[in-house]
Amino acid sequence: MKTIVIKGARILGGEPADILIRDGVFAEIGQDLSGDETVDATGLIALPGLVDLHTHLREPGREDAETVESGTRAAALGGYTAVHAMANTDPVADTAGVVEQVWRLGQEAGHCDVRPVGAVTVGLDGERLAELGAMADSAARVRVFSDDGRCVSDAVLMRRALEYVKAFDGVVAQHAQEPRLTKDAQMNEGAVSGRLGLTGWPAVAEEAIIARDCLLAAHVGSRLHVCHLSTAGSVEIVRWAKSKGWDVTAEVTPHHLLLTDDLVEDSPVGSYNPIYKVNPPLRTRADVEALRAGLADGTIDCVATDHAPHPVEDKETEWAAAAMGMIGLETALSVVQEAMVETGLLDWAGVAERMSSAPARIGRVAEHGGPIEVGAPANVTLYDPAARAEVDPAGYASKSRNTPYQGRSLPGRVVATFLRGRPTVLDGKIA
């Protein structure tokens, strides 16, 4: 393998240095290094390759929305070197066979590592536990289990799942949504839903499940991860659980760090625009502030995209009929720069921790998450924080176009991504 030298990169935003990559690892870090090939990184920040705990790749079953190939291409362009593929596919990823299929498709595509998430219950039906052990023992080595899109609302099943995953150091990632409190819910329950006459999704429906699950995880001594926190109250509950020393982690999406529910009523792209329809829903400015503070102080461990591609016909329809979800892989780092870095809440080392190291730890993804140190696998993202561009999904790798940021100017640009020393993205394009 040829040696590559990355010239003048600011590792985690520090002073410029050269990084020599040989045989897939960081071989030397210093000044005036040379190699067979050179990548000019003047002005660029080097971050450990990003890791996403929450990506919907839609294959098998909805290849019209996304495939493992297109979704992982989008991931690499967004700076990711590993993604967790959610289980709400068709068929559902609830057997060793399906998770191995997804894992193999990821290997064949080669844009980033794919770690399949296994369903907690058969068919996501919330009634019987899936064969978690068989998925853990499969070639896909599943460690994260989730019925995401649905909540494991039965407390006994949730308890059993938490007990079961302890055997292989797994984690249950809960989509916290009390189903009876959110029947037919369309958007955040609050002033805006009241004005628009849309059925509300109350904060308590998320918070009640998180509180219950923290107590259950503590009771059985297991590991709980809470998907996409969206309310100030959820941050408080996770903070309380952590203060008890319980093994609870949490994620927040980029869109919940930036967007608010009033966009549904009054936005540049028109009111009732289902581009803003997402689960959990966009909340209020106070919730956004609490989520930012929680991510800054470490109560929320990581940022996860919840990249949820949907074809045009499922999104460009009347509000009530539209699918929930937004794409996010290709904008995540830019949104985090705007919401967290430009507000002074996080520095680049903090971004690396929350978008790479923490998700790699939670997902038990070996060889990802940094550090950028001699001897470590060369998974690295080069990012230009001074760039700025208007979002145009026409050029996106994702097969779907449902970004809420279309036409909006966002900072930053992923210039290059390296997976075990091999460039997957160079000059902002698939290498």
Ligand SMILES: NC(=O)N[C@@H](CC(=O)O)C(=O)O
């Ligand atoms: N996040 C979303 O809005 N949608 C997700 C699943 C979900 O409902 O959580 C999807 O799979 O489309």
